[in-house]
Each structure stands twice: as C-alpha cells, then as structure tokens.
Amino acid sequence: MSFPSLLIQLLNGLADASSLFMVSAGLSLIFGVTRIVNFAHGSLYMLGLYGAYSLIELLGRTPLGFWSAVILAAFAVGIVGALIEIVVLRRIYRAPELFQLLATFAVVLVIKDVALYAWGSEDLVGPRAPGLSMAVEILGKRIPAYDLLLIVIGPVVLGLLWLLLARTRWGALVRAATQDREMVGALGVDQAKLFTSVFFVGAVLAGLGGALQIPREPANLDLDLTVIADAFVVTVVGGLGSLPGALLAAVLIGVAKALCIGLGTVHVLGVDIVFSKLVLVVEFVIMGVVLVLRPYGLLGKPPAASRAAGAAPLPLAAPRWQTALVWIVVLLAVPLVSDDYVAALLIDIACFGLFAVSLHFIMGPAGMISFGHAAYFGLGAYAGAVLLKRAGLPMEAAFLLAPFCAALFALVYGWFCVRLSGVYLAMLTLAFAQITWSIIFQWDALTSGSNGMIGIWPAAWLADKTRYYYFAMVFCGLGVALLWRVLFSPFGYVLRAGRDSPLRAEAIGINVRGFQWAAFVLAGTMAGLAGAVFAFSKGSISPSAASISQSTDGLVMVLLGGVETLTGPVVGAGVFTWLRDALARETDYWRAVLGLVILLIVVLFPQGLVGGLKMLLGRFRERRA
C-alpha cells in the first residue's frame, strides 16, 4: 500500500478515536466515582446518534442547525444519564457491586426497546455536516474536512476535562470521591448531587461521542453492545481512571483498526494475510497484549484498595439430598404429563442452568467475574457441530469431545485471565469472548460464518424428543452435580479462601493462581458441555451462542438468582429463560419488559431471588419464634 493511502487510513483512524475516547472517558469517570461499570454507556452513545439525527431533521441542515443538534443531543443524553442515576442507581449504592452491574444491563435492554419504538429497526443515515462536507486534499488523496475536525476535537475535550478535574472544586471532589466517597460525605459534601453530576458529565461525553458520528456512521440498534465492548477495551488498555490513557488507547485502537482495513490482503513470504478480517479482533489482541505486559493498562495505576463497604461473603450451604431427590422425580415425570413445548423449554433451562452454574462457579466462590463466559458455551456448541459435520464423527463422539474443545480454549484464555482480578479480569474475559465470536463469525469454511450451521441432529437413538429430554437432563444434571460437589471439596474451599484473602492464601503456601486457572478450565468445560447439549437440541447453531448478549444473559441469570447462594443460578436460569420465552411470544418489546422486571427485582431483592426469599423466610421465622 502506498504511503498516501496509509496516511489517509491513519487520519480516518484518528477520527474514529475521538468518539471512542469520549465514551471511554465518560465510562472511566463514572466508574471512578461510583464504582459502577455502566454497561448502559454504549446505549447512551447510541441515543446520542439517534438524538442528533432527529434534532437535525427538526432544526434544519444548516451549520447552525447541525451544531445545535449535536450539542443539544449530548445534553439530552446527559439528562438521561442523570435520570438513570436518580431513578435506579441511587437506590442500590449499598447493594453489592454486581447488582449495580445487573441494573445497568437492565437499562441497556430498556433503552434498546425505547430506541426501537422511537426510531424503528432500520439503520438511519444522517446528513453530512453542513459547511464541512468538502474534502481536503492531502498528498493527492481526499479526506473529509469533518474528519480532520474530529481529530482536533478529541484532544480539545481531553484538555477541557483535565481543566475541570484539576482546577475546579468539583474536580477535587470527584477525585476525592473516586478514592473514598463515604469520607467525602462525612466532610459535608452531598454525595447524591455529586454522583448525579458525574453521571451527567459522563453521559454528556457518551452522547457527544455518538452525536459527532452522525455524518460518518448510520444510527442502528446494535451500537449499544458493540460500542460498550470497544469502550471497555479502550478503558482497560489506557488504564481505568486515566483520561490521557483513554485517549492514547483510543488512538492506538482506532489507528490499528483503520490500518487493518487499509492494508487489506498482504502477501508476505508466500502467505496471504487478510488484514481486513482482523478488524474485528485487532483491538482485543491489543488489549490482551497490553494487559499481560502492563496489568493496569498503559497509563493506569494499581487500584488503591477501594473502600467498597461489602459485607463478608456468606458461607455456602450444601443442598439437601431430599430436595435434590424431589427435583429429580419431578423432572423425570415431566415428559409423561406434559407436551413437547414444556419439555423443550426445560431442555433450554437445563442448558442455561448448567451454563449459569458454571459461571457462578468462577464468579461466586472463586471471585472471578466473567463478562465473556459465552465463549465456552459457543465453543462447545460449535465444536460439536464442526466435529459432526466437518470431521464426520458420529454424534456421540462429537458430543463427548465438544466440552474438551471448550476446555482447551479455557486453558489458553484462562492462563491470561487469572493474572488479573476484578474489573480488569472481567474485561479481559470479554475480550477473549469477542475474539472467539469474531473467529466463528468469519471462518466461513469451518463454521459457515454468520449463517450458522444447520442439520446438527443427535444420533438416531436420541432423535425422539423425550429421549433427548432425558439425555439433556442427565448430562446437565451431572454437570451441575459435579460442580457443586467440587465446591465442597478441598479444591472448592481453596477457591473460596483465595477469594476471601489471596494474601493469606499465599502465606499458607497456596498457589492461588494455579487453583483459579484450574477452576477456570473446569467452568469452561462445563459451559462447553451445556453448549453441546444446546446445539444438538436445536439442530442448528449460530454465532450468537458466543455473543456478548449470551454472556450477559448468563450474568443476569446468576445475579438474578443470587451469587451468594448455591441454587440461585439454576433458579435464575429458569426464571430468565421462561420469562424471555413468555414475553417474546406476547410483545415485540420483550426486552424492555424484561429490563423493567430485572430493575424491579434489583431494587426489591438486592440479594437475588433465592437470597431474597431466604431472607424473607428468615424474618418470617423470627417473627413466629
């Protein structure tokens, strides 16, 4: 590729980086002060784009109309952000961090459907920026003037933010609250107002980032999750809480992506490297490399011990065998008394139940939050499908080998992941999941790409629905039983010990990372098993099995059920799967309803469904006693 066209791609990448920086800066700011990872930040960006589109239509395609629309859209999004804080999050600041995460997931669902209702499902292409629609000629190539403006806006916004944080009282309060928000309150600062203002500023940044993209990018409903994934990567690569880091990372990633597009297919030493196909994964590769070399990001610092007032985790209670027996009898009897629909739903619940239990295994007792557990579910499903269709293995062999394929990936991914902890770990898992998804999505020859694979049916002796029902129950049941058994073994106790106090665990000779790695692989294997059961029950599989939304579904199930209980994930998977199924048949806006239900639960039962019920039961007994 010639130098001028490389330069153009570079500038293009820099223009992308501006918006990415703004979203990430907002995310970082909000996380710093409130300790909430705002999953809805991508949704705010999306609202910025849609808002700018509509406002330009309203105010006219003049320079004044355009720029007022951009600014107004950003501020409108700011107000939405402040409302989210006031209406939802303010009520749950004392709840465990993960619950706040669940609440922001719910907000994502609601905003998506609000946007669907308001703007429809078609992509909306905005106008070019009036007055800046010309192109500038650089080295014989033409580049839109608007892109050049965007390149300047990024650093300008950084400068303004820096002044705000370093030179104002508000900035000092924000930085102080980042470290110890309770103390700031005890010094006479109204935390609620401070948090609302931080959400407002963070949301304005996201909205501005989105609105500024209207001449370059059509508004569409998938932006929420793709942008949040990008923003996570930027925040983590730059270093959580570092604004210059966010800009640096945004530029690095924007440029790397643009270069991959620009390079196209390159012929090196007799091998064709298709760089354009790397676009989807390049940022995650950068993130993986950076996190391994600099675990806290390029310009980040190790997190100061946060003063998050979390109660000590509760001891887990082992399930009673009588209860288990009742369930086994009920599940065995289902096909005898009900129709295919219930059995099919129960198979889904069993798959997601095992998936959720395997996620809970690493999240709860081992304390490793994963945003990307669907990778192993998807890998198990695809491994089964590929071994059956491409390798020509009999179904039984394909099915049994599938979990081990997932295990192999978990072995590799896990090696990196256990080097980190907390939010950083969560985001790295997301990165690996996204890489996996991209490979599945793009490797047409092996996976049929975006079309997915069909004709993945079980062997003849399992073709009968009832038989497959029992087959699914046995394997998922064994998977769950195995994971629960392990939790009460020395291995399981070591995981809990490593979560409670890594310092003490190391001081009594325990290799915490080693155990966490093993747990990661075990959980991945079981998620893979769930995926394989799922694939053969449907007869087809699509890349969505490894997608971000599949991962977040798993998180919602675990959190809904309650992370501190053993049976919670199964209950959560049941309620979630059933609710989603029931709602999807009633309304197009099932996501919003689901989101609202989750919000209601979060506000009413901050310990999750099972935890909440146990607490209610406890109170009831106390009153009787």
Add this chain to the structure above:
Amino acid sequence: MSGGKAGAPVLLVEGLHKSFGGVQAVEDVSFALSAGELLALIGPNGAGKSTCFNMLNGQLAPDNGVVRLDGRDIVGLSPRQIWRLGVGRTFQITATFASLSVRENVQMALYSHAGRLRSLFQRFGTAMRREADALLEQIGMLDQAERPCGVLAYGDLKRVELAMALANEPRLLLMDEPTAGMAPRERVALMELTASLARARRIAVLFTEHDMDVVFGQADRIIVLDRGRLIAAGLPEEVRNNPEVRAVYLGGTH
C-alpha cells in the same frame, strides 16, 4: 534469654538494601535471630520496617543482600515457597478467610501443609480435624471453632492468624504489628502466648510493634530502624537508654 546462643541462627540477614525510585528505603540492614528468641523491630513510621519485613517474607525482592533461613538463601523465593520452608506469618491488618469457619481456616493451613488441597471430591473438613482443634485449644479459640471468621472480634482474628501461622510447624514466625488494634491487656496476653509457644517449640519470632509495653515486656532483643538504617540493636534496657533512639522514636515518656 532462653535459647539465644545455642547453634546456628535460624534467620540470618546481611546487608539488605532496597530503594524505590532512587529513595533508599532500607540500607545495609543486618541481624541474626536464633531458635526460641523473640526479636522486636521498632522505629518511626516510614522507617522501612514494612519494607524490611516484606523482603523477608518474599513479597519484595531486595536490591542487594542475603537472607538465610537455616543456612539456606531464600532471596527470590515467593511467599508460598518461603512458607513451605517453615516460615509462618501474621499480618498487621488481619488476613483470614472470612467465609470459612475458624476451624476451617486452620484446617486450610493444615491441608496445605499436608499437600491435600488438590482433591476434587473428598469433602473438605473431614480430615485434620483433631490437629486443628489441638491448635485452637492452644490459642484458646476452641469454643469459637464453628463461627465464620467474618463475624469474629478483632483480637480473636489475631489469634486465629497465630494458629494458622503455627500449622506448618514453622522455624520462624514473622509478625507484623501483631497487637495493633487490641486492648492493652489483650496485647500482652497475645504476646505472652506467642512467647511461650515460641520457647516451647523453639520457634524464632521477629515482630514489629508500636506498643512499647509489649516491646519492652516481651522481646528478648530489640533492633531499631530509622530512615532505612539500623541505629541500635541490643537488649531492651540498652535500647531504652540509647539517646539516639530516644530522640527519633521514644520521646520522653518511655
């Protein structure tokens, strides 16, 4: 001093150096510690006590110097490996497993010492119960064995830590401010308990401490650190009367 001079020292530190970004945190520190001996490491805040400690337990690598445990150089080993060589630790801010019961905490250390943690199916807690209860008995925590550590009073957590530190039959105990946050009498009781266990089992004990009653009451010898250097070492009375120590640390009251 009960067991000072007999045999080679358990811990031998020679010429320890550590600097952070050009600032010398620990400079040429040397001392030795024998089996059954209690050695107190004192000095003003920021004198380098914690840095010194963390170089002995494997948390930090020294820039220079030798740390020998029973004659074996342990510089560069991880905290985990150092524990395996027989070094028990307690922390300034207690570190126990909050969601596990007191007994399970001690059993965890015992299982680890016996190499029995890798089992996937056996139920945890069925083995090593008698050994755990014997340790809990010694530190007077047997009556609270079933309670989760997350709900214990601070002084009790300190004792659980001591039991865990004793689980691997250590040659050396490293105790970072073992009595911080305890009531005066509890402090003395804990250190008397430590001293009697150390003497009975011939364990060498190195501890940092701000409570001068504990230091002068319990330590066999004292070393004093100021701005990264050892400024005094000797018997309690010698250190108490050292004018330099009085100037930088003790002040007029002690």
Add this chain to the structure above:
Amino acid sequence: MLRVTDLHAYYGRAHILHGVSLEAKAGEVVALLGRNGAGKSTTMKAIMGLVPPARGTVTFAGRRIDRLPPYRIARLGLGYVPEERRIFTELTVMENLEVGRQPARAGVPTWTEEKLFTLFPNLGRMRERPGGRMSGGEQQMLTIARTLMGNPSCVMLDEPSEGLAPIIVEQMAHSILALKREGLSVILSEQNLHFCQSVADRAYIIEKGEIRFGGSMAELAADASLREQYLSV
C-alpha cells in the same frame, strides 16, 4: 453541644450499640474509653450518620440529627476524623483541605489554610505533596486539618494516637489542647489512658456497646478497680 440518648446501632444483624448515652458541653474535651470492639468507633459513626442509628436520639447544637445523612450533619458543624485517617492519597495537601472546605459559621472559629499551617507547621511545608507520600504522623495532622476546614463547633477524633510513634503522640496532645483553646468541643475515642489524661476533662467508658462509667478524669484516675475492669490497664 452534643447530647446522645439511648443510641442503638447494628452492623448487618449484629447489635453493636445497646443504648449509649453521653454528652459533650461547649469547649469541653471528652474521652470515650474502651477496649477494641467495645463500640467506640461505632458510636462515632452512628452519631455521624455513617452507621444508621436504629433507635435513640442525637441532638447537636439544639437540633435532632439522628435521621440526617452524614453530609447534613457535617454541615451543621460536627466534624469527624476517622480512625484510619482516610486522607485522599492522590490529592495534594491543599486539595485535601479544599474537599473539607465549608462556608464560615457564626459563633465558631473560621479556619483558613494559613491558620491551619500555624497549628500544623509540617503541613505548610508540603502544600503540593500528594497525601499518599506523607508519613503516618503527617497524615494524622492532615486529616484533622481537613475536618477543621469545615469550621466545626465540635470534632470527633477516632483513636488519634493509634499507630503513631510515641513522639508524634505527644504532638497530637498539644494539637488537641490548641483546639480546646479555640473554643471547640472535642470528643476523642481512645484506648490509651495516659494520652487521655493529658488532654481530656471528662471521660466515658464504653464496654460491649454500653456506657459503664461517666465522670471527670480525676474520678477515673482515683478508681483503680474501674480501670482494671474495663480498660485492662
């Protein structure tokens, strides 16, 4: 100035305070003595609204404050200096003081940075130093100075001498007496009886969440069995 009546407080489901009553008059230094875990810190946190009081009343300067959030209590002129200092390590000395700044209040001394630097000369020599790069003693000075920036009429100091070298503890006593001279009420929680004897006018002894003694320092000094029973000294 501050009156606490029958205060109860819980941590989760654990009942920590069982009806604590105490009082601090204007310009008085009151010590709250007790062992670790006796409820000293919880008492202060409950007064400050950091642990919501379950029962009982707290009045401060004639107003009920037991249902107010911490920031409202602080704005009424009740300052709180926590046990673990909790200074903002990323912020400079000047910025730490800025976070504590509240408007001047009638009838109580108004503090400026310069006035604080005469009380704590060390701080004046390190205005731009981040809090995280200060020694323990300097941090203790800063946390008190930061609270004074709110121009309180009463300050609660939670274990101000804990973890400090003996020589710094002596300085701390001088600083507390200086606050008393300014007319502030001071409530300090302590395990260190010697320290209290050098600064306090009156003392309460708290044990298992209940007040077991209230009286002058002289009475406490005269009663050896009391000290023996509750303070283990």
